[in-house]
Amino acid sequence: xxxxxxxxxxxxxxxxxxxxxxxxxxxxxxxxxxxxxxxxxxxxxxxxxxxxxxxxxxxxxxxxxxxxxxxxxxxxxxxxxxxxxxxxxxxxxxxxxxxxxxxxxxxxxxxxxxxxxxxxxxxxxxxxxxxxxxxxxxxxxxxxxxxxxxxxxxxxxxxxxxxxxxxxxxxxxxxxxxxxxxxxxxxxxxxxxxxxxxxxxxxxxxxxxxxxxxxxxxxxxxxxxxxxxxxxxxxxxxxxxxxxxxxxxxxxxxxxxxxxxxxxxxxxxxxxxxxxxxxxxxxxxxxxxxxxxxxxxxxxxxxxxxxxxxxxxxxxxxxxxxxxxxxxxxxxxxxxxxxxxxxxxxxxxxxxxxxxxxxxxxxxxxxxxxxxxxxxxxxxxxxxxxxx
Ligand SMILES: *Cc1c(COP(=O)(O)O)cnc(C)c1O
Numbered sequence: 001x002x003x004x005x006x007x008x009x010x011x012x013x014x015x016x017x018x019x020x021x022x023x024x025x026x027x028x029x030x031x032x033x034x035x036x037x038x039x040x041x042x043x044x045x046x047x048x049x050x051x052x053x054x055x056x057x058x059x060x061x062x063x064x065x066x067x068x069x070x071x072x073x074x075x076x077x078x079x080x081x082x083x084x085x086x087x088x089x090x091x092x093x094x095x096x097x098x099x100x101x102x103x104x105x106x107x108x109x110x111x112x113x114x115x116x117x118x119x120x121x122x123x124x125x126x127x128x129x130x131x132x133x134x135x136x137x138x139x140x141x142x143x144x145x146x147x148x149x150x151x152x153x154x155x156x157x158x159x160x161x162x163x164x165x166x167x168x169x170x171x172x173x174x175x176x177x178x179x180x181x182x183x184x185x186x187x188x189x190x191x192x193x194x195x196x197x198x199x200x201x202x203x204x205x206x207x208x209x210x211x212x213x214x215x216x217x218x219x220x221x222x223x224x225x226x227x228x229x230x231x232x233x234x235x236x237x238x239x240x241x242x243x244x245x246x247x248x249x250x251x252x253x254x255x256x257x258x259x260x261x262x263x264x265x266x267x268x269x270x271x272x273x274x275x276x277x278x279x280x281x282x283x284x285x286x287x288x289x290x291x292x293x294x295x296x297x298x299x300x301x302x303x304x305x306x307x308x309x310x311x312x313x314x315x316x317x318x319x320x321x322x323x324x325x326x327x328x329x330x331x332x333x334x335x336x337x338x339x340x341x342x343x344x345x346x347x348x349x350x351x352x353x354x355x356x357x358x359x360x361x362x363x364x365x366x367x368x369x370x371x372x373x374x375x376x377x378x379x380x381x382x383x384x385x386x387x388x
Contacts, residue, residue: 005379006328008190008300011266011370019258023250031247038253039200041260045166046175046183048202050209053253054216057162057186057199059246061089061132064182064201067211068130068156070095077117078132078160079109080335080355086134086160087336095129097345099337101352105290107136107303110354111145118153127153134160136332137289138192138270138298140169147179162186163300165193166267170294175202182208187252192266192298192369193259195252211241219243269369270299273376277302277365280380284387285310301332302367304383305358311387315361318386322363325382330364 023034035053042051054060070076076090080099087097100117103110114131121127131150133141143159150157157180161167165185167174175183185191187198201212214221219241224231227238259266274297278288287305291297306315313321322329335355337347349356366379 003375003378004326004328005366005371005375006190006368007330007364007366008368009370010189010194011368013258015261016255016258019254020251023254026250028250030249031253032250034250034253034257035248038195038248038256038260041257042175042185042200042202045260045263046173046202048175048177048183049204050206050212051175051200051202052209052212052216053198053200053248053256054246055199055248055252056197056246057160057184057188058085058089059216059244060184060199060201060212061085061158061160062092062244063212063215063246064158064184065089065093065095065130066215067208068158068181070130074129075121075126076130076132077114077128078336079134079136080337080352081107081136081333081358082134082160082336083162083333084336084339085162086132087342089132090130097342098128099335099347099352099355100131102136102354102358103142104354104357106139106141106292107358108139108141109133109146111142111149114146115149118149122153128155130156130158132158132160134162135164135167135174135298137301137303138163138167139289139292140164140167140174140295140297142292142294143169143179144294150179156181159183162188162191162199164298165191166263167298168296174298177202177204181205182212187256187259190368191300192270193256193263195248195256195259198248198252198256214241215243216246217243218245266369267296267298270367271297273367273369273371274299274302276373276376277367277380280376281383284383286383286387299367301364303332303362303364306361306363308361313386315363319363321386322365322382325386327366327379327382329366331359331362332364335359 072094
């Protein structure tokens with residue numbers, strides 16, 4: 001019997017199904033009371049004043065850039081080792097994108113590289129308006145250092161926390177925005193908590209929260225304090241900026257509410273599996289994930305790096321052997337500047353040696369909270385057989 005073990009997958013229990021069915025039989029299918037409940041759960045879990053749910057993290061990143069005023073002529077910087085949505089959000093707003101190389105140990109935006117690039121940008125009069133650090137694999141970035149630089153150089157910070165719900169930075173949950181303006185989470189099924197498609201922005205700032213809420217629904221407000229004209233009657237609302245329909249449905253939010261009840265257990269199980277990998281893979285020619293003591297990872301991904309000079313196979317050969325053995329391994333991510341849409345903007349990969357090294361030898365192996373010990377042993381055995 002062959003068994004396929006994906007790199008990540010959702011866990012849907014009967015209680016999740018019951019929660020969604022209950023909404024199907026209720027008055028609201030689109031944004032309604034379940035979205036409000038879900039936002040309250042996210043706000044409580046992250047210690048954020050505001051949580052604004054949307055139909056994806058991509059939408060929430062777009063809304064976050066817009067709320068911070070990103071527009072034509074502005075610059076936005078992010079990490080090259082991320083999903084393309086981390087930088088596309090800036091392009092949606094007409095801004096230009098640039099990348100800051102990663103730290104080879106954490107795979108996150110390197111604060112030293114950021115500081116050096118900011119010094120150069122200041123001299124050239126081309127400072128970024130927004131910087132988007134990405135908590136890759138769920139491990140929090142060095143947010144204190146990035147927050148210091150934000151104050152010094154006057155840029156805003158959006159945390160792409162798509163991998164990191166349930167994680168902590170120092171003593172705060174990721175999403176508390178202690179060193180940032182807005183944090184964004186994804187609830188895609190391969191992530192940690194799922195709403196099928198879905199995302200959320202968190203912030204401590206009342207005005208940003210109002211702007212995010214307007215952006216997800218056409219730029220419309222019903223707040224008389226924000227209106228330009230006097231009300232014509234009880235039906236009255238005003239569109240005061242340009243927004244979109246980025247709303248989450250109550251069906252999605254009900255699934256999210258049910259999943260959020262299990263958040264701590266999900267992340268704890270991911271840590272347990274990660275620690276077992278650390279032990280069971282320790283004597284293979286692999287660099288295993290480094291854990292910074294400032295953070296508690298959400299552990300969306302477990303990335304191993306091949307020590308290519310100790311292995312007689314290429315990165316591609318190892319990857320193909322693992323796939324052939326039934327492991328749904330993947331590579332997160334191709335450096336964004338290598339994507340044709342970005343390459344034509346003229347990036348030079350020589351400027352990102354750590355991202356290039358990462359891309360040359362990394363593989364995400366299966367890790368999800370519903371994974372059994374037996375499934376994990378299949379993964380471990382496959383790695384031992386192919387690397388010995
Ligand atoms: C998944 C992901 C996104 C986009 O999330 P969606 O909810 O699918 O839009 C953005 N950034 C990162 C780092 C991601 O992994």
